[in-house]
Amino acid sequence: MLVLPIAAAILASAGWATGIVLAQSPALRLGAFEFTRIQLVACSAILAVICSLLGYWSSVQWQHWPAFVASIVFGIVLGNLAMIECLRRGGPRRTELLLSLKAPIVGAMAFLWLHEVPSIPDLAGAGIALLGVIIAVFFGSNRKAKSDTVSGGYAAILFFGLVATAFQGFGFLVIKPAMLAGTEPVAVSAIRLLGAAFLISVVALWPSPSLRGSSALTPRLLGQTILPGFIGYGISSSLLLYAIANFDAGIATVLGSLSPVLVLPILWLKDRVPPNTPAVIGAHLAVIGTAIIVVF
DSSP: OTHHHHHHHHHHHHHHHHHHHHHHHHHHHHOHHHHHHHHHHHHHHHHHHHHHHHTGGGGOOGGGHHHHHHIIIIIIIIHHHHHHHHHHHHHHHHHHHHHTTHHHHHHHHIIIIIOOOOOHHHHHHHHHHHHHHHHHHHSOOOTTOGGGOOOSOHHHHHHHHHHHHHHHHHHHHTTHHHHHTTOOHHHHHHHHHHHHHHHHHHHHTSOOGGGSOSSOOOHHHHHHHHHHHIIIIIIIHHHHHHHHHHSOHHHHHHHTTOHHHHHHHHHHHHHSOOOOHHHHHHHHHHHHHHHHHHHO
16 A cells, blocks of 8 residues: 555654654754764664564565665764754755755665666656755755754755765665565564664764864763754664665655755744744645655
């Protein structure tokens, strides 16, 4: 039933839109590495407990271990470090714009690697939705919003954003064969997080000041760091993995890339600054494109 993977991908977008707004402040205070390390360690422990309680470990197809390793190293560790650095420098709106490019990248990889060919209506809907995302974010800038400030050069923002996009997209797609073989998406998320938490914890042993948090870790800051991590790593990633496993990977990624549109009303509520006309037009196009995919 295609309604479920479509709904899962859209809900994943909503989760990432919420999480990336919540993540900006603690990421700025802790730095990209320490922020990512805390999120991975905490969220991997939470998902490991959930998988144990639900008995999902028995579903894991361990013969696909090379795909798990590649997904961990590129999709989570390198991809998310680049994403957090992009977020710190460019804010949630620009980060989401660059991450939306994950859809065509994953679509191309799925075509070349898995030989997935989406239908004409799906391609049309995906194209309209992606165009809406680009218009909403690229032309929907609102300089009055506190969350829209830039703290780094645009070249660095573009570099970190594109690296995050390519690595995260590869990390999701490479694991699809394991899920098609029967591995539960939540178990896939748990394995990816456990592996990434181990790697980043080993790296954290290196005595470098750049790997230490720039602010003292208080209980409040810890909670502000873990919450968006669980929303993104735990909930949204599992939902998108489910969608990718049960639907065309490229189209599922488009629907999982609607967070730049969904983040606009969240920033409106947060900063009390309404989105401008191009943002609203882009949001409508994204809705129309999604509707075409769902209906046809």
